[in-house]
Amino acid sequence: MALDVRGLTFDVLRAHGLTTLFGNPGSTEISLLTDLPNDLTFILGLHEGSVVGMATGWAIAHERPAAVILHTTAGLGNAVGALATARVNRAPLVVIIGQQDRRHLAFEPFLTGRLDGLAGDYPVWVGQPTHAADVPGAVGRAVHEARTGHGPALVIVPMDDWTVPVEEGATLAAPDVVRSTARPDPDVVAELADLVNGASNPAIVVGSGADSPAAWTALTALADRLSCPVWQEAFGARAGFPQDHPRFAGHLPAGRAALRQALSGHDLVLTVGAPIFRQYHFEPGPLLPPGTRAVVISQFAEEIHRSPAELAVHADPGLVCAALVDAVTEHPEPAEPIRRKPVPIPPYEGLLLPEHVFTELAERLAPDTILVEESPSSRPLLHELVPAREPLGFVSAAMGGLGFGLPAATGLKMALPHRPVVAVMGDGSSIYGIQALWSAAHYGVGALFVVMSNGAYAIMDWLASEKGHGKAPWPQFTEVSMSGLATSLGCPAIRVTDLDGLREQLDAIVPTLGERTEPLLLDVAVGTL
Known part of the structure; x- marks a missing residue:
């Protein structure tokens, strides 16, 4: 039998023992609460303070989360004081809050709730699933958030979500245990x-x-x-x-x-x-x-x-x-050992490519080097060609936005002056954090910044063409000089345009990285993807 969001959410509640539902219902909860399965019990409270108070006592007695159903703005607003009490009492609650129909929320129809933030800082977590199919996983996550945070975890659910079919084998964004x-x-x-x-x-x-x-x-x-x-x-x-x-x-x-x-x-x-x-x-x-x-x-x-x-x-x-x-029990060696395919390195034909830069770095960098990466278009190649060999051997931006690499490398070298620090950057990425070069120069931070300059957002160009999005509207910026920007900020810089020049500079610089007290930017001209 195909499940809908409601049925799968009930399965999640059952799996965690939340078969008693405390609530004061409204119209946005009708599709959730009518024709409840026989194994689920609904407990009516005549005011939301009583609803949350009863659930709080239940949770304290059982030492596990209790389930609460509240009705959009009025229900949550009436319950805030009781939710605050639950938080201070460290009572874990899973609170499902009804919302108007998702299909016309943009028009703010009657009973639309501005719910996120209405309870202030008292919830330990608030989830607003982006899609109906995310609701069961959000409820499952709320169980764990309530347990870990020892307080109320809220899930806001538009009323039409409950009847949406769920794909068989759908992955829920929450663990079982x-x-x-x-x-x-x-x-x-x-x-x-x-x-x-x-x-x-x-x-x-x-x-x-x-x-x-x-x-x-x-x-x-x-x-x-x-x-x-x-x-x-x-x-x-x-x-x-x-x-x-x-x-x-x-x-x-x-x-x-x-x-x-x-x-x-x-x-x-x-x-x-x-x-x-x-x-x-x-x-x-x-x-x-x-x-x-x-x-x-x-x-x-x-x-x-x-x-x-x-x-x-x-x-x-x-x-x-x-x-x-x-x-654990010792396992025998597999019949087929791990064999990673070597990365093909194209021959150098007068134009440096990221593969050439990474190969030369890999041959020279000490095992304790901290490699800071912000070169989105060539990151997979960097991973394959320059492995992290010691803890803190690789650092990158977890969020993915640009502007991390230059200042992060500067801070890492400040904190660990005797470890070599090399930042591998694209020129587009570098522009977002270029001001950090002034600090690196002013405070004697001996990091090496290898900027691969192609005058383009190469990753964006690749995504536009390979994913079939059509012609990109952004121009290249080949007139920007990374070495010129560096020197204007007081950081020494060298422009590299060929393989021999790259090797010469790396041979001179890399051995000094452990004790170096002056930054250097290598502005390396590379081809685009």
């Missing part, structure tokens, strides 16, 4: 180990939250014990595993179809220090291949609460993985 442990609880470790030991072909996915010496040590030991591949999350801002390790399989793709293909054959994916899974362009279908189970370990609650995992562990990844090494 969350465990929290300050230190590795033996029972939690045993629960993790049972899932891992039950898998015949596990895989590990790592992310920025695993970028620490302790996590790297634990994860290399765990990967060896499981004889399994280790993938880096897509768009990871830091490396969660040594990328020159023989078990490193590469970076996960950011599209669902390619992601399923990459993880096909694995019956369990253990994700450490990252959510499941970061995407870029939307693609339909599930995140994981059919039959693949998912487990996530992260120290960040907001990551695990939106991860579609069978088990989510909110804890320090390094400590949990270190305990897990001794708890």
